[in-house]
Amino acid sequence: xxxxxxxxxxxxxxxxxxxxxxxxxxxxxxxxxxxxxxxxxxxxxxxxxxxxxxxxxxxxxxxxxxxxxxxxxxxxxxxxxxxxxxxxxxxxxxxxxxxxxxxxxxxxxxxxxxxxxxxxxxxxxxxxxxxxxxxxxxxxxxxxxxxxxxxxxxxxxxxxxxxxxxxxxxxxxxxxxxxxxxxxxxxxxxxxxxxxxxxxxxxxxxxxxxxxxxxxxxxxxxxxxxxxxxxxxxxxxxxxxxxxxxxxxxxxxxxxxxxxxxxxxxxxxxxxxxxxxxxxxxxxxxxxxxxxxxxxxxxxxxxxxxxxxxxxxxxxxxxxxxxxxxxxxxxxxxxxxxxxxxxxxxxxxxxxxxxxxxxxxxxxxxxxxxxxxxxx
Amino acid sequence: xxxxxxxxxxxxxxxxxxxxxxxxxxxxxxxxxxxxxxxxxxxxxxxxxxxxxxxxxxxxxxxxxxxxxxxxxxxxxxxxxxxxxxxxxxxxxxxxxxxxxxxxxxxxxxxxxxxxxxxxxxxxxxxxxxxxxxxxxxxxxxxxxxxxxxxxxxxxxxxxxxxxxxxxxxxxxxxxxxxxxxxxxxxxxxxxxxxxxxxxxxxxxxxxxxxxxxxxxxxxxxxxxxxxxxxxxxxxxxxxxxxxxxxxxxxxxxxxxxxxxxxxxxxxxxxxxxxxxxxxxxxxxxxxxxxxxxxxxxxxxxxxxxxxxxxxxxxxxxxxxxxxxxxxxxxxxxxxxxxxxxxxxxxxxxxxxxxxxxxxxxxxxxxxxxxxxxxxxxxxxxxx
Numbered sequence: 001x002x003x004x005x006x007x008x009x010x011x012x013x014x015x016x017x018x019x020x021x022x023x024x025x026x027x028x029x030x031x032x033x034x035x036x037x038x039x040x041x042x043x044x045x046x047x048x049x050x051x052x053x054x055x056x057x058x059x060x061x062x063x064x065x066x067x068x069x070x071x072x073x074x075x076x077x078x079x080x081x082x083x084x085x086x087x088x089x090x091x092x093x094x095x096x097x098x099x100x101x102x103x104x105x106x107x108x109x110x111x112x113x114x115x116x117x118x119x120x121x122x123x124x125x126x127x128x129x130x131x132x133x134x135x136x137x138x139x140x141x142x143x144x145x146x147x148x149x150x151x152x153x154x155x156x157x158x159x160x161x162x163x164x165x166x167x168x169x170x171x172x173x174x175x176x177x178x179x180x181x182x183x184x185x186x187x188x189x190x191x192x193x194x195x196x197x198x199x200x201x202x203x204x205x206x207x208x209x210x211x212x213x214x215x216x217x218x219x220x221x222x223x224x225x226x227x228x229x230x231x232x233x234x235x236x237x238x239x240x241x242x243x244x245x246x247x248x249x250x251x252x253x254x255x256x257x258x259x260x261x262x263x264x265x266x267x268x269x270x271x272x273x274x275x276x277x278x279x280x281x282x283x284x285x286x287x288x289x290x291x292x293x294x295x296x297x298x299x300x301x302x303x304x305x306x307x308x309x310x311x312x313x314x315x316x317x318x319x320x321x322x323x324x325x326x327x328x329x330x331x332x333x334x335x336x337x338x339x340x341x342x343x344x345x346x347x348x349x350x351x352x353x354x355x356x357x358x359x360x361x362x363x364x365x366x367x368x369x370x371x372x373x374x375x376x
Numbered sequence: 377x378x379x380x381x382x383x384x385x386x387x388x389x390x391x392x393x394x395x396x397x398x399x400x401x402x403x404x405x406x407x408x409x410x411x412x413x414x415x416x417x418x419x420x421x422x423x424x425x426x427x428x429x430x431x432x433x434x435x436x437x438x439x440x441x442x443x444x445x446x447x448x449x450x451x452x453x454x455x456x457x458x459x460x461x462x463x464x465x466x467x468x469x470x471x472x473x474x475x476x477x478x479x480x481x482x483x484x485x486x487x488x489x490x491x492x493x494x495x496x497x498x499x500x501x502x503x504x505x506x507x508x509x510x511x512x513x514x515x516x517x518x519x520x521x522x523x524x525x526x527x528x529x530x531x532x533x534x535x536x537x538x539x540x541x542x543x544x545x546x547x548x549x550x551x552x553x554x555x556x557x558x559x560x561x562x563x564x565x566x567x568x569x570x571x572x573x574x575x576x577x578x579x580x581x582x583x584x585x586x587x588x589x590x591x592x593x594x595x596x597x598x599x600x601x602x603x604x605x606x607x608x609x610x611x612x613x614x615x616x617x618x619x620x621x622x623x624x625x626x627x628x629x630x631x632x633x634x635x636x637x638x639x640x641x642x643x644x645x646x647x648x649x650x651x652x653x654x655x656x657x658x659x660x661x662x663x664x665x666x667x668x669x670x671x672x673x674x675x676x677x678x679x680x681x682x683x684x685x686x687x688x689x690x691x692x693x694x695x696x697x698x699x700x701x702x703x704x705x706x707x708x709x710x711x712x713x714x715x716x717x718x719x720x721x722x723x724x725x726x727x728x729x730x731x732x733x734x735x736x737x738x739x740x741x742x743x744x745x746x747x748x749x750x751x752x753x754x755x756x757x758x759x760x
Contacts, residue, residue, distance in 0.1 A: 019457070035501065038508075038509075039505055039508030039509065040509075042508035043505070043508060046496070053454050064414075065456040067455075069453075072504075090649070097545075098542055099545075101545035102544045102548060135470055135472075136421070137472075138471055138472045139418075139421040139470065140470060187421060308720075312667075315664065352421070355421075
């Protein structure tokens with residue numbers, strides 16, 4: 001009789017934790033915004049890197065924190081390479097447009113679609129860069145698969161979603177996520193995605209019906225959007241698999257209501273401050289100019305360089321403040337809220353994973369920046 | 377290997393100013409103080425609980441493993457607060473050692489001379505700021521000085537056939553926007569052709585120029601790349617005599633002569649691209665980029681308009697016709713412009729300034745009228 005060793009009982013599930021101090025993140029993004037202003041935006045590569053480093057290193061599973069090993073310089077170089085490739089593409093696009101327009105007016109509009117495809121390619125490659133810079137327990141994540149294959153799938157699914165007025169959108173998300181996760185790896189563990197389009201559809205279909213009414217009854221809209229995001233996050237996290245490791249999320253539907261209203265509140269406050277500032281600057285310039293009243297005087301003040309310059313400065317300051325608010329709530333708080341809801345099952349399957357996979361270049365991030373499809 | 381020789385280079389011994397060392401110093405001769413840490417070898421994700429010791433290298437021991445790292449190769453990497461996480465240049469790139477004990481961390485830091493070499497310091501940020509400012513300044517200098525020069529030099533190099541392609545594409549668009557509303561009354565056509573021919577000669581342009589009147593109430597006229605221009609009926613309706621229209625047409629011929637469309641295309645395309653490199657994904661910065669782009673393009677366009685006005689004045693002088701009527705026609709259409717819109721963003725010089733210029737250059741008529749009274753009547757009725 002052979003002895004069959006009994007399977008050890010499965011370990012209880014583990015929570016993921018986020019330990020980053022909010023004040024530290026606030027300091028990071030407000031200082032970053034100031035340097036971004038001084039450098040006319042070139043600091044964005046280093047700021048994006050610092051934000052990721054903060055989020056990654058404060059994210060821990062089973063007591064061990066992750067690490068982000070990307071550097072701002074890599075993003076800058078990726079951006080420069082992407083520009084070197086994009087310039088001839090833009091030129092070619094221009095020439096083809098001219099030929100198409102000669103043939104028929106506005107025949108070049110479909111060519112814009114090629115930029116959408118390129119944007120999808122960039123999204124895939126940028127994800128690949130970020131994933132290969134993610135390290136946990138001395139092993140990196142990595143990705144294979146092809147950016148163009150992904151872009152092709154994204155195009156077909158988007159077409160289907162448009163044709164069905166958005167009903168196919170959950171299936172689109174599931175299919176694209178499946179492609180991304182099946183080509184994601186942690187060492188020699190292969191990723192997978194088990195979220196089903198139907199599962200997502202069941203949870204969001206009524207939001208799809210409410211959305212047109214929310215356009216009219218606009219205070220409803222933040223609720224609809226916040227709920228959609230919460231459902232989407234929960235469904236996405238719960239679908240992630242790495243080998244025998246399962247993720248699960250208990251994020252409530254209402255998780256982001258407060259968050260979006262706080263953003264709206266801050267934005268309104270910023271707008272009020274800006275309006276007061278403009279009115280104040282206008283009154284000041286009008287007093288300094290003196291002279292008559294009436295429409296003519298108003299026009300003279302409105303076009304005065306003494307008003308335009310402070311207006312420009314005020315505008316930039318408001319934009320930077322708005323960016324700090326958005327990063328604080330939409331990046332840091334969303335990340336922390338989602339992580340607090342994550343449970344990791346079957347971590348024992350991750351006990352002895354061997355290192356595998358190479359680093360990917362930051363070219364994809366450069367394209368994403370050049371095409372304005374960058375994520376965090 | 378044993379931890380009997382704590383540090384072989386006392387000259388650069390950084391322990392002297394490490395406060396945690398004070399009580400450990402007497403024991404240093406026998407065995408360096410050590411403690412527990414967590415080690416990941418970078419080849420597998422197995423978590424190894426090790427005891428570290430400070431010999432002439434950093435040593436890590438566990439029941440089944442022994443590793444040593446030279447102090448000068450040890451670098452700090454991102455770790456959660458309260459944890460010192462280090463890597464080693466001469467080990468596997470992702471091998472990590474994590475120390476949670478503060479005293480032990482301080483002890484290791486004190487021994488590693490290059491531990492913070494990879495960190496972005498204040499000086500590093502200053503360098504980024506410096507280079508970014510240099511890059512931004514060079515972009516602005518290129519936009520303001522190099523691109524206008526390059527557009528000037530590149531324009532003659534573009535073959536006219538290619539420019540004609542651009543014009544053809546624009547014509548197709550105009551026809552689809554305004555419909556097929558070419559005015560074609562025979563007598564009006566003849567008068568229009570006579571006027572254009574009269575202007576073409578002193579302008580030194582060949583008969584490759586194509587011109588049409590479109591039946592639209594907008595008072596405007598514009599030139600397209602590849603030697604074609606359109607006159608809208610609205611402008612004819614507002615005009616009182618042939619010299620007024622002739623001045624406007626001469627202005628458009630100026631654009632054709634200077635190939636302004638192509639020049640502006642090259643200029644605006646490349647300057648927009650360069651300005652777009654700034655700011656990137658900062659939410660809301662699009663408006664700032666848009667405003668500065670429009671300002672630069674408008675300033676370039678104003679220069680071209682002024683040059684076209686000069687050209688029109690020159691042509692009218694050659695024909696011995698007055699220049700003032702053109703300015704008056706423009707003024708009749710737009711009225712006084714100062715204060716109506718920010719001058720920095722307007723694509724044309726102020727109409728009153730143009731009128732003043734036309735007035736100053738005005739000379740009494742010395743040549744024959746460009747159109748007879750009947751011809752002028754026919755031209756006004758070209759769209760009927």
